[in-house]
Amino acid sequence: MRKAFLLGLFLLATLLSAATLEVLWMGWPKDQVMPLIEEFQKQNPGVEIDIQLVPFGQLFQTIEVRLSSGGGTPDVYIVDGPNTASYAARGYLLPLDDFFSTQEKAAWFPSSIVAGSYRGKFYSVPYGTSSAGLFFNKEIFEKYGVPLPEESLDARMTWDEVAELAKRLTIDTDNDGRPDIWGIVIEQIDRPYLLFPLAQSLGAQVLSPDGLTATGYITSEKFVEAATFYWKLFNEWKVAPQGVNDSAIAREYFGTGKAAMLLGNEWNIVRLLKYPEIRFGLSPFPIFPGGTAVTPTGSWHVGINSKTKKQELALKFVKYITGKEAVIQWYLANGVAPARPDVYEALPEIFMHPMWQMFLQEMKTTAVTRPLTPGYSQYELILREAFNSIHYGAPPKQALEDAAKKIDRELSKYK
Amino acid sequence: MFRSNRAGWFFILPAFVFLGLFKIVPIGVSVLESLRQTTYTGRSYFVGFENYTYLFFEDPTFWNSFWITLIYSLVVNPLIILIALVMALLLNENRFFTKFFRTVFFLPTAISFAVVSVIWSVVLDPHYGLANGFLTLFGLPAQPFFASTAQALWCLVFLNVWRSAGYWMMYFLAGLQNIPESLYQAADIDGASAWTKTRKITLPLLSRTFAFVLVANTAFNFLTFAPVYIITKGGPRGSTNLLMYESYKSAFVNLDMGRASAITTILLGIILIFSLFEFKWTKAGFEY
Amino acid sequence: MMRRYKKPLVLAAEFVLLTAISLFFILPILWIVASALRPSGPLYTYANPLTLQTFFPTTVTFDNFVHIFKNLHFGRALLNSLLVAVATIAISVLICSMAGFGLAKFAFRGKNLFFFIVLITFMVPFESIVIPLFVLVKRLNIDNTYFALILPAAGNGLAIFLFRQFFSEVPTEILEAARIDGASWIRIFRKIILPLSIPAIVTVIVMVFMFQWNSLFWPLIATHSSRFEVVQVAITAHRSTEDTSWANLFSSAIAGSLPPVILFFFLQKYFVRGISGTGLKG
Structure with missing residues (x-):
């Protein structure tokens, strides 16, 4: 019993x-x-x-x-x-x-x-995926007489063009010597996710094919060139605000008219609805002149x-x-963007929107996955610190070489 | 002091069991871990003091973090204690406003360090935050705060003072209650000034509380982590890269438990050395 | 017992100084409170440039608070943290005051070693012991229970250290006299030591409460069921890499800071001279 x-x-x-x-x-x-x-x-x-x-x-x-x-x-x-x-x-x-x-x-x-x-x-x-592009505030462009970028994949801007726009739209309205409108704000300022495409657009590889060596890749001429461009945005042309390392804050800058352009994720389509006062457009993720189009993806x-x-x-x-x-x-x-094409088809009233169509097209044609390596989190953190330093003015080449040394040491344990 | 093994052990035994099991065993494991290295598959092997020698002689970031941690602590410790003590002295007597001010000073402590960090990261926004709103209101130039290599560490100090001063004030308030009223009455009869009373009665008789706050606060500050993790990630350009953040990165990102434990063991050593001096200095010795 | 009152001028000066200090503490909080009471919208609109509206919203709404309690079950998290904190306090005050007494008034073998142990328990960061502690808690089979949140925090080195400092102030002669009268050590502890140490007990209550109330990482490791969600987890969840809900974050941070503030407000009446320690010190 x-x-x-x-x-x-x-x-x-x-x-x-x-x-x-x-x-x-x-x-x-x-x-x-x-x-x-x-x-x-x-x-x-x-x-x-x-x-x-x-x-x-x-x-x-x-x-x-x-x-x-x-x-x-x-x-x-x-x-x-x-x-x-x-x-x-x-x-x-x-x-x-x-x-x-x-x-x-x-x-x-x-x-x-x-x-x-x-x-x-x-x-x-x-479970999800992502893409990114260049959002722009139509009112700021119009107010300062700058022609609006074309919202089409065929009219992908080059980074040089973006830099020119950013210079024209970095504006000190009250003459206190500090910009009140920034040309461009980067969502997640130090995330390799958003910055890899710059280097990749120049043809750089961001990690060795076996995923275990960074020296010679993030220190390559192309990669350093891309990082130098990034450095200039903050330190030479001063068209992007330093120290904005939070997605919600970057969106706040853009959404309240304190930045003319936002390089950011597809989720901003939904999240910018919190700022009903601005009219915004979307231009595809820029490339370097003569480079290939590359967009970030993954989630x-x-x-x-x-x-x-x-x-x-x-x-x-x-x-x-x-x-x-x-x-x-x-x-x-x-x-957040679904990773299944059938979901996009199931919700045409949402995804037929031109902005979504642009992102969808990017996901299908230009998206490049982040490097596959067992040491990704180590690799990412060290690279993040390097990008952070670069945006604060550290010499790009030196910062990347130091980072590569640290990364290689961390990755050596997977050999 | 009563000489009795039985009574002594009777009183400490419950705490001894709890501390031994939930603190000393894990701490022991952690310290031993600093003598080992682990492969990514989880196999670990003994390496002696290699993690330490690497930190001391080869590691590119350790010494920078070491000095930053030291400077940070040497500034923030006395600052917090001074402010906490002044607040406690001002609010020791029961007057109509005492309760109100005590509670106001305690308010920031009721918010966790993680949330305090988020709050201050937006208050000290380099371009549009509340703090810059204040500065511009008074006609002062806006400041970059956490976005400046020259200011970021001091912003951490500031944040910690804001959050912690009220907390340590509480300990001083408690300690002040132990000082007998009769001493002040005697001093009053002698016509002593408030300053004399503070110097001759309050401070000397507060030495045991003082020792407590000094030692505990030292440990807390050396282990500062949340604001670095949440706001600066060690930047800009390594200027706020406190040792705890280095240890955290090793443990949870680089999967390098050996280095992580070596750093926290070194921190433990530093804190112990400081505590020893603090016990000596306050004459609230290890043994009475 | 009466003391000479200070001159009104000194009192006024103190009041002004205290007001100045309190502005430093309260202004950021006022801004947070104002932001939580506003309909959710842009974060910096009222922060810069600074106006009266920065701290005093013109339209007040409690929608953000209603939302976190009604839809996000913040009340459950508050209750969990309250339960954990109160239970920990009950054990902690008892065992830590006993240990403090042992350290303050007895000479015994292993005393210095024990004091050393007490000290190092708060000198090692939690992050470095979390893995072995979790393995231990799993082996004890108490993971994902309230015990996992309460027991590891019950032995508190800082509290023992504090009790030791305070009990040392109690003159040994009183205890000797009680011994001669035939009182047992337990009786002395209960009838002499504890009543004379109300400020210390109150301080430890607040200390342990704050420790448990503010814990974030350990509850995530030690418990995984949503019914154990604690207050800091519920607050911190409003911030992520994709978005931060400032309205939810601020309103839950405010609601979550009320219990410790209320506790302190009511317990601080014990921090008044004359309640204890009167004339005991030799």
Whole structure:
């Protein structure tokens, strides 16, 4: 009797635990995330999604600590695209090739599948993607008699043209010696994400093909040339404000008419609605004269813990949350670009908008994924510090050479 | 002082168990980690003092961070303590406004360091923030604050004073209550001035509280991390790259636990050395 | 007991000085409060140039507060943090005051070692012990419970250090007299030491409360279910690399700072001369 009771209890416990899935998620607003989770629970009675929303500032540390202590949880976790290689190399991610057919994978942009793969295996399912372009404030252009840039991919401006515009539109309205309108503000001033395309447009490679050497790549003549241009924006022409290293603040500058142009992500289409007073246009991501068009891309992915004890349920959840229906809902709630072309087709009233069409075209033709390396987070942080220093006036060549040395030391452990 | 192993251990035992388990074991692991290196796959091996020798003799950033941390602490420590002490002395007696001002001074402490950092990053915006609004109102030129290699570290000092002075004031207030009223009455009869009373009675009898605040504040400030992480990321150009931020980067970005632990162990050593001097200086010795 | 009152002029000077200091503390907070009470909009509109509106909004709305409580369940986070803080205080005050007494009034083997341990516990950054601590908490099988948030914070070196400093001020002769009268150590601790140390106890209550109230990283590691979400996690989540919701951030930061302020406001009445320590010092 007692034995049977205990056995029953044990069975009940396993049943209960089998039906709970631990999910570590990015700290997006609850009122945006929870409806999606509740919908899944409704579709799968008896399943509980135990979701943790981790603020961005603590997200990567939390993932590191939770995964490095072992134990198979969280079962499912959010992965910043470029971190796929790092987690995969350390065995934290379940290879997904057996569970996603080629046909299924075709639902996503090819660049997103590349970003979710490492050494030929598919590890993290795309949840969103991104693109970037040059937003401009029509009123400022008109007020100061500067012709508006053409909002077309065929009229992609060169960086030299952008610099000229920025110089004309950096304006000291009250004559106190400091600009009151800046020519251009860069969203996320030191993020390699936004700055790689400058160098890539000149033909530079940003990391060796095996992903383990930076010297000779970020120190190449082309890369330094791009970084020098960046340096000039802040230090020689002084057309961009220093020290704006927050996306929301950069948008604030642009949205309140304190900057004529904003080099920023596609999400600004939605987020600039907070500033109903400005009329803005969108020009494609600029290139250097004679260079090739390159745009940044990539965003969040979803991965499954390689040690999960609830693989089947985890897969079910991942397929749900990255599936068409959920991503449509997610876009409507949050506004980050979907990584699935079918979502764009499903919402024509939104995505037929010329700005979205421009970004969509960029994603399909000019998008270049960030380099695939198990040491991406180290590489990115060091490069970020270098870009930060450069924008504050450090000599670009020296800053990049120092950074390359540090990066190579960090990456050597993956050899 | 009572000589009794049994009574002594009886009183410290519960705390000893909690501290031993949840603090000393992890600290021990961390210190031992500083003698090891870990491969990216998680295998770790003993390397002796290699992490330390690398920091001391080869690391390109360690000494810069070391000096910055030292300067920062040497400025911010006395500043916070001085302001906290003055505030506590001004608010020690119960008058109609005492409660109000005490609470106002305590307000910033009720906001976490992370949120305080976000607030000050926007207040000190290099171009349009509240602080620059003030400066222009008074006809002064706007300042770059965190966007300047010359000002960023002092902005960190400023931020820390704003956030912490009220907190340490509380300890001084508590300590002041231990000073017997009779001493002041005696001094009053002798016609002593307020300054004399402060110097001859208050400060000497506050020495134990003073030692506490000095040592605790030293440790807190050497371990400053949140504002660097949230506002400056060590910049501009390395000017706010405090040791804790270097350690954090090693631990959670570079996956180099050896270097991270070596840095925090060095910090522990520095704090201990400072504390020793502080105990000596305040004569509130290690042993009474 | 009566003391000579200060001259009105001195009092006025002190008042002016205090007002000046308090402006330094309160102006940024006033701006945050004003921003939270305004309908959400651009951040810097009222910050620069500076006007009276910077600190006193013309249209006041509580929508931002309603939103965080109604749609983002901020109340749940407040309750969690409150529960964790109160439970930690209960354990902490007891064990830390005992240890402080042990250190202040007894000579015993291992005392210096213990004091050394007490000191280094607050000299090591939490970030460097988080991984071993998490492994330990998992091994004790208390991860994802309130215990994981409470127990590791219960032993507080800073609190022990503070109690030690304060208990040292209690004259040993009183304790000796009580011993001669046959009082046990526990009785002495309860009936003499603790009643004489109200300011110290109050300070430790605030200290431990603040420590738990402001913790952010450990709760994220130690618990993962949303039902354990604590207040700082709920506040910090409003800021990310893609966007920052200033209205939500500011209103939750204000709501989240009220409990510690209220606690301090009511407990500070114990920081009044004459309540304890009267004439005890030799």
